[in-house]
Amino acid sequence: MSVPLLDMKGICKRFPGVVALDQISLSVHPAEVLALVGENGAGKSTLMKIIGGIYGPDEGTIRLDDAPVEIHSVSDAIRLGISFIHQELNVFDNLDLAGNIFFGREPRKWGWLSLIDRERMHASAQTYLRRLGLDISSRTPLSKLSIAQRQLVEIA
Numbered sequence: 001m002s003v004p005l006l007d008m009k010g011i012c013k014r015f016p017g018v019v020a021l022d023q024i025s026l027s028v029h030p031a032e033v034l035a036l037v038g039e040n041g042a043g044k045s046t047l048m049k050i051i052g053g054i055y056g057p058d059e060g061t062i063r064l065d066d067a068p069v070e071i072h073s074v075s076d077a078i079r080l081g082i083s084f085i086h087q088e089l090n091v092f093d094n095l096d097l098a099g100n101i102f103f104g105r106e107p108r109k110w111g112w113l114s115l116i117d118r119e120r121m122h123a124s125a126q127t128y129l130r131r132l133g134l135d136i137s138s139r140t141p142l143s144k145l146s147i148a149q150r151q152l153v154e155i156a
Contacts, residue, residue, distance in 0.1 A: 002030055003029075003066045004028055004029050004063070004066075005028050005029065005064065005065060006026070006027065006028040006051070006063070006064060007026075007027045007028075007064075008024065008025060008026045008027070008050075008060065008062050009063075010023050010024075010059055010060040011023070011025070011060035012057060012058045012059035013043075013055060013057055021043045021046055021050075021057075024047060036048070045087070048084055050062075050071070051082055052071075052082060053071045053072065053073045053075070053078075054074060056071070056072060064080055064081075064082075085154055089150055089154060090154065091142055091150055091153060093143040094142075094143070095141075095142055096138065096142065097125055097129065097136065097138045097139070097142060097153050098118075098121045098122045098125035098126075098138040099121075101125045101128060101138070101153065102121050102124070106121055107124070121138075122138045122139060125138035125156070126138045128156035129152075129156055132152045133152075134149060134153070134156075136149070
């Protein structure tokens with residue numbers, strides 16, 4: 001079998017009075033699709049939050065492409081190419097679709113002025129929206145979309 005893209009071994013996470021994860025291991029191989037299933041309180045969200053940099057593990061190792069990594073923040077996870085869509089929507093009704101898609105990582109122009117390159121942002125957002133089957137302008141306010149469409153914007 002190939003080397004896992006993601007390999008987590010012996011992951012533990014404790015909160016005051018609660019052991020959320022106890023020696024959890026997870027491996028994801030190329031072209032593999034997995035589902036993480038369990039009862040409420042089983043630790044699914046905690047494990048995902050460790051991968052995404054929201055929590056740090058108390059014990060265990062994480063390897064990406066067979067190299068050990070430490071994920072101390074969401075920025076670390078993003079830098080390593082890891083992101084996930086939270087169960088709860090994290091979008092902004094007062095922004096347009098492009099603003100939601102690129103929130104916090106807007107393309108910039110003009111060097112030291114560091115202004116947001118809105119044309120490039122909208123063009124890129126439009127590409128992502130099309131890939132997901134949304135035939136909607138990236139300039140549309142998010143507040144005009146259905147919940148299902150908002151979820152697709154978050155995925156974009």
